[in-house]
Amino acid sequence: MTDQTDIRYMRRALELAVRGAGHVSPNPMVGAVIVKDGRIIGEGWHEHIGGLHAERNAFKNCTEDCTGASIYVTLEPCCHWGRTPPCTDAILEHKIARVVVGCLDPNPLVAGKGLEILRSAGVECVSGVLEEECLAVNEVFFHYITTGKPFVVMKYAMTLDGRIAAYTGDSKWVTGETARAHVHETRRRLSAILVGIGTVLADDPMLNCRIESGVDPVRLVCDSTLRIPTDCRLVRTAKEIPTWVFCAQADAARRAALEQAGVTVIPLPDAGGTRVDLAAVIDYLGGQQIDSVLVEGGGTINGELLRLGLVDRVQAYIAPKLIGGAQARGPVEGAGIARMADALALDHLTITRLGGDILVEGRIRKD
Ligand SMILES: NC(=O)c1ccc[n+]([C@@H]2O[C@H](COP(=O)([O-])OP(=O)(O)OC[C@H]3O[C@@H](n4cnc5c(N)ncnc54)[C@H](OP(=O)(O)O)[C@@H]3O)[C@@H](O)[C@H]2O)c1
Numbered sequence: 001m002t003d004q005t006d007i008r009y010m011r012r013a014l015e016l017a018v019r020g021a022g023h024v025s026p027n028p029m030v031g032a033v034i035v036k037d038g039r040i041i042g043e044g045w046h047e048h049i050g051g052l053h054a055e056r057n058a059f060k061n062c063t064e065d066c067t068g069a070s071i072y073v074t075l076e077p078c079c080h081w082g083r084t085p086p087c088t089d090a091i092l093e094h095k096i097a098r099v100v101v102g103c104l105d106p107n108p109l110v111a112g113k114g115l116e117i118l119r120s121a122g123v124e125c126v127s128g129v130l131e132e133e134c135l136a137v138n139e140v141f142f143h144y145i146t147t148g149k150p151f152v153v154m155k156y157a158m159t160l161d162g163r164i165a166a167y168t169g170d171s172k173w174v175t176g177e178t179a180r181a182h183v184h185e186t187r188r189r190l191s192a193i194l195v196g197i198g199t200v201l202a203d204d205p206m207l208n209c210r211i212e213s214g215v216d217p218v219r220l221v222c223d224s225t226l227r228i229p230t231d232c233r234l235v236r237t238a239k240e241i242p243t244w245v246f247c248a249q250a251d252a253a254r255r256a257a258l259e260q261a262g263v264t265v266i267p268l269p270d271a272g273g274t275r276v277d278l279a280a281v282i283d284y285l286g287g288q289q290i291d292s293v294l295v296e297g298g299g300t301i302n303g304e305l306l307r308l309g310l311v312d313r314v315q316a317y318i319a320p321k322l323i324g325g326a327q328a329r330g331p332v333e334g335a336g337i338a339r340m341a342d343a344l345a346l347d348h349l350t351i352t353r354l355g356g357d358i359l360v361e362g363r364i365r366k367d
Helices: 004-020 054-060 087-093 113-120 131-137 139-147 177-189 197-203 252-260 278-287 299-307
Strands: 031-036 039-045 070-075 098-103 124-127 151-159 192-196 218-222 243-247 264-267 292-295 313-319 346-354 357-364
Touching: 004 031, 004 039, 004 054, 004 070, 004 098, 004 131, 031 054, 039 054, 054 070, 054 087, 070 131, 087 113, 098 113, 098 131, 113 124, 131 139, 139 151, 151 177, 151 299, 177 292, 177 313, 177 346, 177 357, 192 197, 192 299, 197 218, 197 299, 218 278, 252 264, 278 299, 292 299
Parallel strands: 070 098, 098 124, 151 292, 151 313, 192 218, 192 292, 218 243, 243 264
Antiparallel strands: 031 039, 031 070, 313 357, 346 357
16 A cells, blocks of 8 residues: 555655646656655756756755655656766665655666666665556656657547537637637647648638747648648748648649748658658657647548547547537548447546536547
């Protein structure tokens, strides 16, 4: 049974870890708390990419000698040289007596070796305290480090009768302010936002992060024939916010005009040469250190990504409104699944009230 005191300090370490949201990608968010004689004497978190790890920040912030203290870390301490020296060295140098970790690090360079090194040096080690929460906080990192591909979150806002826009195409706004502010929180955490050209033509979106101190994600558009207008907001702001357009056929003059405006044009045709190859897009993004993608497209791109098994998490914002219309668009289109028994299922489900709306989210079960 896990000690209640361990749980309390690990909860504090988790609170610290999430302060790194949006600043550490593609590294994990990690928090650390140093405790001596029943008091916290040092706290730290991984603040930004390339900066000190959580453990070293906690040591730096210690208010007294930490010899014989316990350290609580949400993720197993690293034991390899990366951008910074191994944290296991720092723990041994500071003569820490007990190390409590939330979860092991699946990074093949660590994967249990961090704790092994500490144990063999005589440090008491405990792992698995608030493990589920610690794993959940870094689902993006764990996915990226083990697959080399970005974690893909599909988000949409729909009415209670399953429409993402009215039959006229009007979609502003499906949900209320609280739910829309929540979307910006997600944009802050993830590295890129992806839409199909249909959404750009219908809504002329900005796809930026409108939160103070938030970092704008890279904006991605799948646009097979480069239909994107040069006067749309994405193109007009491409010199300030990275904007990548994936295409299948790139007309030289259109490509030049977009590149002149600051857009990066990336041809990735499918086998038929007519549409963007979405699996290749995901592989390409992994190679560019993009660890996570928020899909905010319409039903066409959503349906295709789901069909290809490229979605990891779904966030459905549901507004208690009914608009009807046989022609009104739904969140997932394409041919669809023929039998209920074959439906894609979500697990790790959560339901959150956001003002007058509801957010249902979960991970796509992939077994
Ligand atoms: N409420 C919401 O959450 C929400 C969010 C976004 C959009 N919307 C609404 O959704 C509507 C737009 O829906 P949409 O389905 O047209 O937009 P979409 O899914 O964003 O874009 C669809 C387009 O993506 C392009 N595409 C490129 N590669 C593709 C591939 N491999 N597979 C499939 N498509 C590919 C296709 O055009 P090409 O073949 O020319 O490349 C396709 O027509 C608008 O009314 C908008 O307001 C609502």
